Amino acid sequence: MTWTRRKPVALRALGGLAALLVLSGCGIRATTVPVDVGAAPSRVSCDTPAQPAGESGVQGFRATVELVCGSQLVGVERVVPAPEKRSGRDPVVLVAQALLEALEKQPSGEERDAGFTTGVPDGLSAAPARQGDPAGTLRLSRKPEDLPPVALSQVVCTLAASDAVLAGPGPVVLGGPDADPPRAWECTEAVRSRPESVPTLGELVRPSASPSGSAGG
Numbered sequence: 001m002t003w004t005r006r007k008p009v010a011l012r013a014l015g016g017l018a019a020l021l022v023l024s025g026c027g028i029r030a031t032t033v034p035v036d037v038g039a040a041p042s043r044v045s046c047d048t049p050a051q052p053a054g055e056s057g058v059q060g061f062r063a064t065v066e067l068v069c070g071s072q073l074v075g076v077e078r079v080v081p082a083p084e085k086r087s088g089r090d091p092v093v094l095v096a097q098a099l100l101e102a103l104e105k106q107p108s109g110e111e112r113d114a115g116f117t118t119g120v121p122d123g124l125s126a127a128p129a130r131q132g133d134p135a136g137t138l139r140l141s142r143k144p145e146d147l148p149p150v151a152l153s154q155v156v157c158t159l160a161a162s163d164a165v166l167a168g169p170g171p172v173v174l175g176g177p178d179a180d181p182p183r184a185w186e187c188t189e190a191v192r193s194r195p196e197s198v199p200t201l202g203e204l205v206r207p208s209a210s211p212s213g214s215a216g217g
Contacts, residue, residue, distance in 0.1 A: 045114045048076050061095075061164075065102045066157040066192075067116040068150060073157055073192040076116065078102055089128075095164040096126040096138055103154055119150040129175075133182055134204050136166070136173050143176030144183065153195030157187035171201050 046069040059082045064075040080102045083094035103120040106112075124147075129137035138159070144152055159165045159172045166172060175182030184201040191198050 046070050046074050046116070047114050048074070048111075061098075063099060063102070064158070064161045065099070066154045066161070067107060067111070067118050068154070068195065069115045069117070071194075071196075073153060073195050074116070075157075075161065076107075076111065092165055093126050093128050093138065095162065096159060099158050099162060099165070100124050100126055100155065103158055118154065119148050120154050121147070121151060124155075127177070129182075130179070133175065134173055137175055137182045138165070138173065139175045139177065139182070141177055143178070143180070144174045144185065146176070149198050150195045152185070153187075153191050153198040156185040156198060157192060157195075160187040173204065 060079040061082060062077060063080045065078050065080070066073045067076050068074075080098050083091075083098040085094070100120070103118055104122050104124060105118075107116040107118060121142075123141065125141040127139040127141070129135075129139060133139075140155075144155075147155070156172050156174070171184035171186045173182050173184050181203055183203050185198065186201055188199075
């Protein structure tokens with residue numbers, strides 16, 4: 001008799017649990033990027049909040065800044081303050097500097113709630129190419145290889161998405177503050193999905209300063 005009374009209760013409990021699981025599945029917010037399920041599943045939304053037009057009296061330009069969410073890179077559109085014009089500074093370097101400062105800035109409270117973080121360290125700056133560097137080279141205040149891989153991925157993919165920095169398709173050429181030759185870095189879907197393992201396209205050989213060198217060599 002005891003078992004027969006408990007059987008309907010158990011069946012109702014199982015039915016309620018099944019309904020709860022269905023409702024819970026429907027309540028999960030959709031992500032804007034596929035989440036890698038190799039490790040623990042991510043429950044962050046990665047929803048990019050609407051960005052304001054800009055602070056009153058502050059001029060800026062819209063740019064896509066690559067932040068980290070769900071162990072991947074997700075582009076967030078921001079209004080980046082216009083770089084301060086300085087005498088003798090290349091406009092490309094000024095834009096790159098403004099983008100680096102945007103990457104260093106901690107995400108807003110709304111962005112953090114959605115799961116966004118940044119790994120780019122403070123104080124990273126951009127400088128013009130050295131004599132003999134390939135065209136389009138940017139020199140950073142730290143060697144790219146010495147940056148945390150995720151931070152380097154953020155920098156590479158943010159610069160690669162800027163028409164003001166990279167004129168046309170191709171890799172981002174970055175060097176450090178020393179005399180070491182720069183390297184070419186590429187933003188691919190593999191980099192975006194696993195920013196901790198950003199690849200390099202290899203070291204670039206500086207053009208020979210001697211006019212006797214063969215053309216294209």
